[in-house]
Amino acid sequence: MATSFPSDQFRMEQVxxxxxxxxxxxxxxxxxxxxxxxxxxxxxxxxxxxxxQAAHDLWTAARLGTGRDPSVVVNxxxxxxxxxxxxxFRGAKFFATATTRTLLLEHGSRYAMEVxxxxxxxxxxxxxxxxxxxxxxxxxxxxxxxxxARKELALVPRSELILVPDASFEGRHRFPGTKxxxxxxxxxxxxxDSVLFVEETEVLFAGDLVTVQTHPELADGSLDRWVxxxxxxxxxxxxxxxxxxxxxxxxxxxxxxxxxxxxxxALADSDAPVSIPAEYAAWxxxxxxxxxxxxxxxxxxxxxxx
Ligand SMILES: [Zn+2]
Numbered sequence: 001m002a003t004s005f006p007s008d009q010f011r012m013e014q015v016x017x018x019x020x021x022x023x024x025x026x027x028x029x030x031x032x033x034x035x036x037x038x039x040x041x042x043x044x045x046x047x048x049x050x051x052x053q054a055a056h057d058l059w060t061a062a063r064l065g066t067g068r069d070p071s072v073v074v075n076x077x078x079x080x081x082x083x084x085x086x087x088x089f090r091g092a093k094f095f096a097t098a099t100t101r102t103l104l105l106e107h108g109s110r111y112a113m114e115v116x117x118x119x120x121x122x123x124x125x126x127x128x129x130x131x132x133x134x135x136x137x138x139x140x141x142x143x144x145x146x147x148x149a150r151k152e153l154a155l156v157p158r159s160e161l162i163l164v165p166d167a168s169f170e171g172r173h174r175f176p177g178t179k180x181x182x183x184x185x186x187x188x189x190x191x192x193d194s195v196l197f198v199e200e201t202e203v204l205f206a207g208d209l210v211t212v213q214t215h216p217e218l219a220d221g222s223l224d225r226w227v228x229x230x231x232x233x234x235x236x237x238x239x240x241x242x243x244x245x246x247x248x249x250x251x252x253x254x255x256x257x258x259x260x261x262x263x264x265x266a267l268a269d270s271d272a273p274v275s276i277p278a279e280y281a282a283w284x285x286x287x288x289x290x291x292x293x294x295x296x297x298x299x300x301x302x303x304x305x306x
Pocket of ligand 1: 190
Protein backbone atom coordinates (compact mmCIF):
# COMPACT_ATOMS: atom_id res chain seq x y z
CA MET A 1 0.00 0.00 0.00
CA ALA A 2 1.18 3.49 -0.76
CA THR A 3 0.36 4.56 2.81
CA SER A 4 3.01 2.26 4.27
CA PHE A 5 5.61 2.90 1.57
CA PRO A 6 8.67 4.23 3.40
CA SER A 7 10.06 7.38 1.82
CA ASP A 8 12.50 10.01 3.05
CA GLN A 9 10.77 12.42 0.67
CA PHE A 10 7.08 12.08 1.36
CA ARG A 11 4.62 10.95 3.97
CA MET A 12 2.00 9.07 1.96
CA GLU A 13 -1.49 9.74 3.23
CA GLN A 14 -4.53 7.97 1.83
CA VAL A 15 -7.19 10.69 1.84
CA UNK A 16 -9.96 8.63 0.18
CA UNK A 17 -10.49 5.39 -1.70
CA UNK A 18 -7.98 5.51 -4.58
CA UNK A 19 -6.65 8.97 -3.63
CA UNK A 20 -3.35 9.68 -1.88
CA UNK A 21 -1.60 12.83 -0.80
CA UNK A 22 2.19 12.70 -0.96
CA UNK A 23 3.06 15.28 1.71
CA UNK A 24 6.65 16.43 1.50
CA UNK A 25 8.78 15.82 4.58
CA UNK A 26 10.48 18.74 6.29
CA UNK A 27 13.74 19.66 4.54
CA UNK A 28 13.33 16.97 1.85
CA UNK A 29 14.31 17.77 -1.74
CA UNK A 30 10.73 17.04 -2.89
CA UNK A 31 9.84 20.53 -1.54
CA UNK A 32 6.13 20.37 -2.42
CA UNK A 33 3.13 18.07 -2.12
CA UNK A 34 1.91 15.77 -4.90
CA UNK A 35 -1.13 13.58 -5.46
CA UNK A 36 -1.86 10.07 -6.68
CA UNK A 37 -5.29 9.30 -8.17
CA UNK A 38 -6.53 5.91 -9.32
CA UNK A 39 -8.65 6.68 -12.40
CA UNK A 40 -9.89 3.07 -12.47
CA UNK A 41 -8.17 2.33 -15.77
CA UNK A 42 -4.93 4.31 -15.28
CA UNK A 43 -2.93 5.97 -12.52
CA UNK A 44 -2.66 9.75 -12.44
CA UNK A 45 0.05 11.83 -10.76
CA UNK A 46 -0.69 15.43 -9.79
CA UNK A 47 2.56 17.42 -9.74
CA UNK A 48 6.00 15.82 -9.66
CA UNK A 49 7.99 17.64 -6.91
CA UNK A 50 11.36 19.36 -7.22
CA UNK A 51 13.68 16.59 -8.41
CA UNK A 52 13.49 13.37 -10.46
CA GLN A 53 15.01 11.55 -7.48
CA ALA A 54 12.14 12.62 -5.19
CA ALA A 55 9.64 11.85 -7.95
CA HIS A 56 10.99 8.32 -8.15
CA ASP A 57 9.55 7.69 -4.67
CA LEU A 58 6.25 9.06 -5.92
CA TRP A 59 6.34 6.69 -8.89
CA THR A 60 7.01 3.72 -6.60
CA ALA A 61 4.25 4.67 -4.15
CA ALA A 62 1.79 5.06 -7.04
CA ARG A 63 2.79 1.65 -8.41
CA LEU A 64 2.36 0.02 -5.02
CA GLY A 65 -0.91 1.80 -4.21
CA THR A 66 -2.71 1.26 -7.51
CA GLY A 67 -0.98 -1.81 -8.95
CA ARG A 68 -0.15 0.08 -12.15
CA ASP A 69 2.67 2.20 -13.50
CA PRO A 70 1.54 5.84 -13.46
CA SER A 71 0.68 6.86 -17.03
CA VAL A 72 -1.04 10.25 -16.69
CA VAL A 73 0.57 13.35 -15.17
CA VAL A 74 -0.92 16.79 -14.49
CA ASN A 75 1.31 19.81 -13.81
CA UNK A 76 -0.64 22.36 -11.75
CA UNK A 77 1.67 25.22 -12.77
CA UNK A 78 5.19 25.77 -14.07
CA UNK A 79 7.13 26.39 -10.83
CA UNK A 80 10.15 24.12 -10.61
CA UNK A 81 9.29 22.67 -7.19
CA UNK A 82 6.23 21.13 -8.89
CA UNK A 83 7.66 20.13 -12.27
CA UNK A 84 11.34 19.14 -12.17
CA UNK A 85 10.35 15.57 -11.23
CA UNK A 86 8.59 15.22 -14.61
CA UNK A 87 11.37 13.17 -16.18
CA UNK A 88 10.73 10.32 -13.72
CA PHE A 89 7.42 9.81 -15.54
CA ARG A 90 8.82 9.83 -19.08
CA GLY A 91 6.42 8.00 -21.39
CA ALA A 92 3.33 9.15 -19.49
CA LYS A 93 0.80 11.54 -21.03
CA PHE A 94 1.33 14.99 -19.51
CA PHE A 95 -1.42 17.60 -19.14
CA ALA A 96 -1.07 21.31 -18.40
CA THR A 97 -2.56 24.55 -19.64
CA ALA A 98 -0.97 26.05 -22.75
CA THR A 99 0.35 28.93 -20.60
CA THR A 100 1.98 26.52 -18.13
CA ARG A 101 3.62 24.62 -21.01
CA THR A 102 4.99 27.80 -22.53
CA LEU A 103 6.30 29.12 -19.19
CA LEU A 104 7.92 25.81 -18.23
CA LEU A 105 9.64 25.68 -21.61
CA GLU A 106 10.79 29.30 -21.33
CA HIS A 107 11.98 29.32 -17.70
CA GLY A 108 13.10 25.68 -17.79
CA SER A 109 15.33 26.07 -20.84
CA ARG A 110 17.08 28.95 -19.09
CA TYR A 111 17.39 27.09 -15.78
CA ALA A 112 18.77 23.96 -17.44
CA MET A 113 21.63 26.08 -18.81
CA GLU A 114 22.35 27.50 -15.35
CA VAL A 115 22.46 24.33 -13.22
CA UNK A 116 26.03 23.43 -12.31
CA UNK A 117 27.44 26.68 -13.75
CA UNK A 118 29.64 28.90 -11.50
CA UNK A 119 26.88 31.39 -10.65
CA UNK A 120 24.51 28.56 -9.67
CA UNK A 121 27.22 26.96 -7.50
CA UNK A 122 27.85 30.33 -5.84
CA UNK A 123 24.12 30.61 -5.14
CA UNK A 124 24.23 27.18 -3.55
CA UNK A 125 27.19 28.16 -1.37
CA UNK A 126 25.47 31.39 -0.30
CA UNK A 127 22.46 29.36 0.86
CA UNK A 128 24.82 27.02 2.72
CA UNK A 129 26.39 29.98 4.52
CA UNK A 130 22.98 31.35 5.42
CA UNK A 131 21.92 27.95 6.78
CA UNK A 132 25.02 27.79 8.98
CA UNK A 133 24.04 31.08 10.63
CA UNK A 134 20.29 30.56 10.82
CA UNK A 135 18.78 29.20 14.02
CA UNK A 136 15.04 29.63 13.34
CA UNK A 137 13.74 26.18 12.32
CA UNK A 138 11.00 27.77 10.18
CA UNK A 139 13.62 29.62 8.11
CA UNK A 140 16.04 26.67 8.06
CA UNK A 141 13.44 24.26 6.65
CA UNK A 142 13.15 25.72 3.09
CA UNK A 143 16.91 26.28 2.94
CA UNK A 144 17.51 22.61 3.77
CA UNK A 145 14.97 21.55 1.13
CA UNK A 146 16.48 23.83 -1.52
CA UNK A 147 20.00 22.60 -0.80
CA UNK A 148 18.88 18.97 -0.87
CA ALA A 149 17.18 19.61 -4.22
CA ARG A 150 20.24 21.36 -5.69
CA LYS A 151 22.44 18.45 -4.67
CA GLU A 152 20.17 16.08 -6.62
CA LEU A 153 19.58 18.38 -9.60
CA ALA A 154 23.34 18.72 -10.11
CA LEU A 155 23.40 14.98 -10.87
CA VAL A 156 20.67 15.11 -13.52
CA PRO A 157 21.87 15.29 -17.15
CA ARG A 158 21.03 18.75 -18.50
CA SER A 159 19.01 17.29 -21.38
CA GLU A 160 16.75 15.45 -18.93
CA LEU A 161 16.10 18.29 -16.51
CA ILE A 162 13.03 19.75 -18.20
CA LEU A 163 10.16 17.69 -19.57
CA VAL A 164 7.39 19.87 -20.98
CA PRO A 165 3.81 18.48 -21.02
CA ASP A 166 2.70 17.18 -24.40
CA ALA A 167 -1.02 17.88 -24.02
CA SER A 168 -2.64 21.18 -23.19
CA PHE A 169 -6.17 22.15 -22.26
CA GLU A 170 -8.01 25.40 -21.79
CA GLY A 171 -10.44 25.99 -18.96
CA ARG A 172 -11.24 22.41 -18.03
CA HIS A 173 -10.41 18.84 -18.98
CA ARG A 174 -12.42 15.83 -17.85
CA PHE A 175 -10.66 12.46 -17.79
CA PRO A 176 -12.57 9.42 -19.07
CA GLY A 177 -14.01 6.99 -16.51
CA THR A 178 -16.69 6.93 -13.86
CA LYS A 179 -14.88 8.73 -11.04
CA UNK A 180 -15.50 12.23 -12.36
CA UNK A 181 -11.89 13.38 -12.35
CA UNK A 182 -11.38 16.81 -13.84
CA UNK A 183 -8.65 19.40 -13.98
CA UNK A 184 -9.83 23.01 -13.84
CA UNK A 185 -7.81 26.11 -14.70
CA UNK A 186 -7.76 28.93 -12.19
CA UNK A 187 -5.07 31.49 -11.61
CA UNK A 188 -3.57 33.91 -9.14
CA UNK A 189 -0.60 32.12 -7.62
CA UNK A 190 1.20 32.02 -10.96
CA UNK A 191 0.19 33.14 -14.45
CA UNK A 192 -1.78 29.89 -14.83
CA ASP A 193 -2.73 27.38 -12.12
CA SER A 194 -4.90 24.30 -12.21
CA VAL A 195 -6.61 22.19 -9.57
CA LEU A 196 -7.71 18.57 -9.85
CA PHE A 197 -11.09 17.55 -8.42
CA VAL A 198 -12.30 13.98 -7.91
CA GLU A 199 -16.13 14.07 -7.85
CA GLU A 200 -16.48 10.53 -6.48
CA THR A 201 -14.43 11.20 -3.36
CA GLU A 202 -14.79 15.03 -3.19
CA VAL A 203 -11.03 15.41 -2.86
CA LEU A 204 -9.38 18.49 -4.36
CA PHE A 205 -5.68 18.64 -5.23
CA ALA A 206 -5.02 22.36 -5.18
CA GLY A 207 -1.40 22.89 -6.17
CA ASP A 208 -0.14 26.21 -4.84
CA LEU A 209 -3.53 27.92 -5.05
CA VAL A 210 -4.02 26.65 -1.50
CA THR A 211 -1.39 26.44 1.21
CA VAL A 212 -2.17 25.19 4.71
CA GLN A 213 -0.33 26.64 7.72
CA THR A 214 2.18 27.90 5.17
CA HIS A 215 2.71 31.42 3.84
CA PRO A 216 1.64 31.59 0.17
CA GLU A 217 3.95 32.93 -2.52
CA LEU A 218 2.77 35.92 -4.51
CA ALA A 219 5.88 36.62 -6.59
CA ASP A 220 4.38 35.55 -9.94
CA GLY A 221 0.78 36.01 -8.93
CA SER A 222 -2.15 38.37 -8.84
CA LEU A 223 -3.87 38.83 -5.50
CA ASP A 224 -7.24 39.87 -6.96
CA ARG A 225 -7.27 36.91 -9.32
CA TRP A 226 -6.15 34.55 -6.57
CA VAL A 227 -9.00 35.60 -4.24
CA UNK A 228 -11.54 35.13 -7.06
CA UNK A 229 -10.10 31.67 -7.76
CA UNK A 230 -10.32 30.72 -4.07
CA UNK A 231 -14.02 31.65 -4.12
CA UNK A 232 -14.48 29.45 -7.19
CA UNK A 233 -12.66 26.58 -5.48
CA UNK A 234 -14.91 26.93 -2.43
CA UNK A 235 -17.96 26.57 -4.68
CA UNK A 236 -16.65 23.24 -6.00
CA UNK A 237 -17.52 21.84 -2.56
CA UNK A 238 -14.53 19.61 -1.81
CA UNK A 239 -14.42 17.80 1.53
CA UNK A 240 -10.66 17.38 1.60
CA UNK A 241 -8.04 19.74 0.22
CA UNK A 242 -4.52 18.60 -0.61
CA UNK A 243 -2.49 21.83 -0.69
CA UNK A 244 0.73 22.50 -2.56
CA UNK A 245 2.49 23.13 0.74
CA UNK A 246 1.51 22.16 4.28
CA UNK A 247 -0.64 19.38 5.70
CA UNK A 248 -3.86 18.06 4.14
CA UNK A 249 -6.64 20.45 5.11
CA UNK A 250 -10.41 20.88 5.40
CA UNK A 251 -12.51 22.98 2.96
CA UNK A 252 -12.13 25.95 5.33
CA UNK A 253 -8.49 26.23 4.21
CA UNK A 254 -9.66 28.41 1.29
CA UNK A 255 -11.49 30.85 3.57
CA UNK A 256 -8.51 31.00 5.93
CA UNK A 257 -6.25 31.90 3.02
CA UNK A 258 -8.67 34.62 1.85
CA UNK A 259 -8.64 36.07 5.37
CA UNK A 260 -4.84 35.97 5.35
CA UNK A 261 -4.82 37.88 2.04
CA UNK A 262 -7.22 40.49 3.45
CA UNK A 263 -4.83 41.09 6.37
CA UNK A 264 -1.85 41.15 4.02
CA UNK A 265 -3.54 43.75 1.79
CA ALA A 266 -4.56 45.89 4.79
CA LEU A 267 -0.98 45.89 6.06
CA ALA A 268 0.36 46.70 2.59
CA ASP A 269 -2.13 49.60 2.30
CA SER A 270 -0.89 51.05 5.60
CA ASP A 271 2.52 52.37 6.52
CA ALA A 272 2.73 50.09 9.56
CA PRO A 273 5.97 48.18 10.13
CA VAL A 274 5.99 44.69 8.64
CA SER A 275 5.52 42.00 11.22
CA ILE A 276 3.75 38.68 10.88
CA PRO A 277 0.35 38.71 12.67
CA ALA A 278 0.28 36.45 15.74
CA GLU A 279 -2.17 33.97 14.19
CA TYR A 280 0.33 33.24 11.39
CA ALA A 281 3.48 33.22 13.53
CA ALA A 282 3.84 29.44 13.41
CA TRP A 283 3.21 29.12 9.65
CA UNK A 284 5.96 27.64 7.49
CA UNK A 285 7.98 29.71 4.98
CA UNK A 286 7.81 33.00 6.99
CA UNK A 287 10.36 34.65 4.65
CA UNK A 288 7.54 35.01 2.14
CA UNK A 289 5.51 37.39 4.32
CA UNK A 290 7.71 40.53 4.05
CA UNK A 291 8.30 39.77 0.36
CA UNK A 292 4.55 39.63 -0.27
CA UNK A 293 3.98 42.91 1.60
CA UNK A 294 6.82 44.56 -0.32
CA UNK A 295 5.34 43.41 -3.64
CA UNK A 296 1.92 44.85 -2.80
CA UNK A 297 3.42 48.13 -1.54
CA UNK A 298 5.56 48.49 -4.66
CA UNK A 299 2.46 47.94 -6.79
CA UNK A 300 0.53 50.54 -4.79
CA UNK A 301 3.32 53.08 -5.29
CA UNK A 302 3.45 52.46 -9.02
CA UNK A 303 -0.33 52.42 -9.36
CA UNK A 304 -0.52 48.90 -10.81
CA UNK A 305 -2.89 46.28 -9.49
CA UNK A 306 -1.61 42.96 -8.16
ZN1 LIG B 1 4.23 27.66 -7.05
